Amino acid sequence: MIYKDYENRDINDRSYWNGPGAANRRVIYKAAGYEDKDIRTKPHIGIANTFFEASPGTGHLRRLADSVKQGIWMNNGVPMEFGVPATCGNVAIGSDGLRYELVARDIVAMSVEMVCKVQKFDALVILATCDNIIAGAYLAAIRMNLPVIVVTGGSMYQGECHGKKIVQAEMDIATIRRDEEVVNMFEEHVCPSFGACPSMGTANTMQILGEALNLVLPGTATIPAGDSIKLRKCVEAGRAIVDIAIKGRKPAQLISKEVILNAIMLDMAIAGSTNAVLHILAYSNELGLGVTVDDFDRIANEIKCLVGVIPSGNLSVINLHNAGGVPAVMKRLESKLYLDVPTMSGYTWREYLKHVSVVNEDVIKTLDKPFENMPGLRVLKGNIAPDGAVCRATGVPQEMLKFMGKAKVFNLEEDAYDAIMTDRIKPGDVVVLRYEGCKGSPGMNEVMMATDGLVAKKLANKVALITDGRFSGFNHGTIIGHVAPEAYEGGVIALIQDGDLIEGDIQGGTINLLISEEKLEERRKSWVRPEPKVKKGVLALYGATCRPSNEGGAMQNWLK
Structure with a gap:
């Protein structure tokens, strides 16, 4: 049984590493420098490190891993570090590399799964x-169902130039405008340290949600990468994982539907990246918990944005951390949360929050006096998106909360971007950018050039953009993504034609094509699925195996 069901054994059962039949395993570990007693008797702790020295988000993780290992050794465990592929999405902006970003999530999860299944870590x-x-780290943790802690790399400090705070997204706009002087100035100052870009992009959103998902130790997600307390908390994580391993506490025991709903509440309160919807749905499906986009919509009607971090406001994640971080936001949500679910600390949220306070009332607002009287996210439905579409409502200009305009239709982001930059998109238009979904792209492209182009051309408060693709967490404007079903699957977005009237209501949660059902049916009959854009390699594999965006877009069938 030990060979077939290693993950479900008692950690004190060391038969896999003892006896003559385990000699082939012991000899390899001894050759790698581990001592016989450690191999035979102590918990083996895998350390999956996404270190990549060419990115500030990951370039410091080797140092953090050393501190984690120190804590593991101190608590009588045996650390075994291995590498996991990582990229930086900023490098891919303006190229087809962005189509690999969502695919990368699944590659990370599969890489960790493969190593853990072979090496049989405790x-x-x-x-x-x-x-x-x-x-992808969270997806791996959930899929493996081993005792696990995810250690976040933290946020970088906010850049400053000539007395003004700056962020990466501003440089992207200056680049599109070809403002070389501003670009050169920003390059020197915009990323002053290691860590994730300090806005509420996907990186910081997912780090923050890790605490609510019981995958990251409470109070640690937002610690700045450059703060020495980060190293001390890494030692603490190393010690803690040995204790968690001995107790046998695994994600399946710590993540219930109520835990995921708590994470969605937190996501609304911080106005997190729309990409969080994809990831949370994937985690729910991995665990079979049944969370859907309708849960996001229901919670959005209850919880508004409490924290004005860029792009919803002008604060950085460092400001949020100094105001009390994730525990302080959860304290604000106390009356809404499922309080009797566990935390990684071993306490329930009810017990844990008794000792939490909000340090800065101006940074983390209250439920009755929120930062923005809008939810951090809206799910829109209608004939264009019967299975849902998403919008970061706090990033939509007031005058665009309701809109109606004529469609300008594009099947490639490059074509849409060119039309924007050559002034073929006019105020009042609705840009429809399709065949950029999970299967049609393939890879669910981040249509960042098109959205940044609208900002650069000062059209963000005059033009809406609708796509079956997705957005960067930095993006803002009247942008509606994740339209499902996507165009490649024959969704209504594939049937829209230039000049069609489209009506959207962000607060009301609707998005509709204003033509008759009879005319739509005529178009359905003549629609032909296009040839795949990519026919080999990992993108083609992703397109052939992925779930739709409203199920999380993972390369997984979740067969029962």
């Missing part, structure tokens, strides 16, 4: 920081 620590990499 527990796992994953170090990750950015975007789909940390999202």
Whole structure:
């Protein structure tokens, strides 16, 4: 049984590493420098490190891993570090590399799964920081169902130039405008330290949600990468994982539907990246918990944005951390949360929050006096998106909360971007950007050039953009994504034609094509699925195996 069901054995059962039949395993570990007693008797703790020295988000993770290992050794465990692929999405902006970003989440999860299944670790620590990499770390943790802690890389400090605070998204706009002087100035100052970009992009959103998901130790997600307390908390995580391994506490025991609903409440309160919807749905499906986009919509009607972090406001994640971090936001949500679910600390949220206070009332607002009287996210439905679409409501200009305009339709982001930059998109238009969904892209492209182009051309408060693709967590404007069903699957977005009237109501949660059902049916009959854009490699594999965006977009059938 030990060979077939290693994850479900008692940790004190060391038969896999003892006796003559285990000699082939022991000899390899001895050759790698581990001592016989450690191999035979102590918990083996895998350390999955997404270190990549060419990115500030991951370039410091080797140092953090050393501190984690120190804590593991101190608590009588045996750390075994291995590498996991990582990228930086900023490098891919303006290229087809962004189509690999969501695919990367699944590659990270599969990489960790493969190593753990072969090496038979007793527990796992994953170090990750950015975007789909940390999202993949969580997916791996849930899939493996080993005792696990995810250690976040933290946020970088906010850049400053000529007395003004600056962030990466501002440089992207200056780049599109070809403002070389501003770009050169920003390059020197915008990323002053290691860590995730300090806005509420996907990286910081997912780091923060890790605490509510019981995958990150409470109070640690937002610690700045450059703060020495980060190293001390890494030692603490190393010690803690050995204790958690001995107790046998695994994600399946710590993550219930109520835990995921708590994470969605937290996501609304921080106005998190729309990409969090994809990831949370994937986690729910991995665990069979039944969370849907309708849960996001229901919670959005109850909880408004409490924290004005860029792009919803002008604060950084460092400001949020100094105001009390994730525990303080959870304290604000106390009357809404499922309080009797556990935390990684071993306490319930009810017990844990008794000792939490909000340090800065101006940074973390209250439920009755929120930062923005809008939810951090809206799920829109209608004939364009019967299975849902998402919008970061706090990033929508007031005058665009309701809109109606004529469609300008594009099947490639490059074409839409070119039309925007050559002034073929006019105020009042609705840009429809399709075949950028999970299967049609394939990879569910982040249509960042098109959205940044609207900002650069000062059209963000005059033009709406609708897509079956997705957005960067930095983006803002009247942008509606994740339209499901996507165009490649024959969704209504595939049937829209230039000049069609589209009506959207962000607060009301609707998005509709204003033509008759009879005319739509005529178009359905003549629609032909296009040839795949990519026919080999990992993108083609993703397109052939992924779930739709409203189920999380993972390369997984979740067969029962």
